[in-house]
Amino acid sequence: MTDAQISALKQCELFEGIETDRLKTLVSCLEPQIQEYTRHELVVRNGENLGSLGIILEGEASVIKETIRGDRLLMKNLTVGEMFGEIAVFARQDQWPAMVQANTPLTVCFIPKYKIAGQCANLCGWHHTLINNMLCVVARRAMVLSRKMEYLSIKTMRSKLATFLYEQYLQKQTTTFLLPMNREQLADFLNVSRPSMSRELSRMRDEGLIDFHMSTFKIINLEGLKAYCE
Numbered sequence: 103m104t105d106a107q108i109s110a111l112k113q114c115e116l117f118e119g120i121e122t123d124r125l126k127t128l129v130s131c132l133e134p135q136i137q138e139y140t141r142h143e144l145v146v147r148n149g150e151n152l153g154s155l156g157i158i159l160e161g162e163a164s165v166i167k168e169t170i171r172g173d174r175l176l177m178k179n180l181t182v183g184e185m186f187g188e189i190a191v192f193a194r195q196d197q198w199p200a201m202v203q204a205n206t207p208l209t210v211c212f213i214p215k216y217k218i219a220g221q222c223a224n225l226c227g228w229h230h231t232l233i234n235n236m237l238c239v240v241a242r243r244a245m246v247l248s249r250k251m252e253y254l255s256i257k258t259m260r261s262k263l264a265t266f267l268y269e270q271y272l273q274k275q276t277t278t279f280l281l282p283m284n285r286e287q288l289a290d291f292l293n294v295s296r297p298s299m300s301r302e303l304s305r306m307r308d309e310g311l312i313d314f315h316m317s318t319f320k321i322i323n324l325e326g327l328k329a330y331c332e
Contacts, residue, residue, distance in 0.1 A: 103129055103136070103211075110159040111211065113183025116235050124228045131229065135212045145202040145210060146187075152198050154212040155187040161208035167200045179205070179286065188236075189243055191215045246291075253292055256332045259302045262292045264330035267312065267319060277321040284317065 103111075108125060111117050117125055136159070139145055145156065148168055158180050165177040165186055177200060180186055190199050192215060218236055256262045266288070270279050281288060289296040306312050311327050313320045321327055 103134070107136070107159045107209070107211070110182050111157060114157050114185060115239055116157070116185060116188075116232065118235050118238075120228050120231055128228050128232065132213050132217045137210050137212065139204040139208040139210070141204055141206055141208075143204045143208075145204060145208065146198045148199070148201045149197045152187065152191055152195055154214050155185055155191045155218075156202065157185050157211045157213070158182050159209040159211050161204060161206040163202050163204050163208055163210075165200050165202055176286070176290065178290070179284075185239075188239055192219070192236075192240065250291055250293070258330075259294055259298060260306065260330050261332045262294065263299070263302060263306065264311075264327050265332055266292065267321060268324075268327055268331050270319070271321055271324070277324060279319060281317045281319060 103126075108122060108129070111125060111129070112120075112122065117128075120128060135154070137145075139161075145163060160182065163180045163186075165180065167175045167177050169175065178186075180202075186202055187198065218232060253262055253265070256265060270281070271277060283291065285300065286296055289299045292299065303312070303314065306327075307314065309326075311321070311323050313322055
């Protein structure tokens with residue numbers, strides 16, 4: 103792998119805490135397959151055999167789910183260092199549950215699941231860190247999914263947004279913060295349409311509850327915002 107590709111892997115949470123030199127050694131143990139794709143090309147199709155997780159090395163891609171009617175739903179946008187298939191590959195599924203499509207020219211690193219969970223042939227000490235990171239990734243994904251399910255029970259758009267923003271305040275202990283996701287991802291997380299969400303955010307700003315610029319948000323009226331939380 104090139105130095106640029108190793109740098110991309112360093113951004114992946116799967117390799118958190120592993121130094122560059124150690125990562126190069128670990129990569130040789132994992133024997134990844136690197137594939138390149140053109141813009142709009144399908145990386146994986148829904149229903150294809152599942153045996154590896156993917157990591158974006160260059161470019162951007164989207165994870166898309168097709169409904170029974172054939173409609174396409176955007177699940178997530180992926181950038182350099184982000185993974186896909188990490189949950190399904192360890193859920194004993196035989197097939198990809200969604201499709202992944204390149205939004206730009208794309209380079210992907212595929213790592214076989216048995217190389218992650220199996221015994222390292224070289225007794226690589228950093229392989230234990232990799233396994234621990236994988237467990238943390240799965241745990242975080244499970245927690246996000248659990249919280250997302252809770253948001254589904256919140257009835258109004260404003261309550262969803264107020265609850266989310268108030269939780270960000272509690273986590274960061276400041277009324278001014280960066281969102282941990284872009285607007286499109288936030289709309290998906292809250293299970294709302296992005297245009298409707300944007301309109302409600304504008305109304306909340308006009309009413310003096312919040313202010314925002316791009317991904318930076320500021321809570322102006324904390325008690326007023328809290329009143330809408332569920």
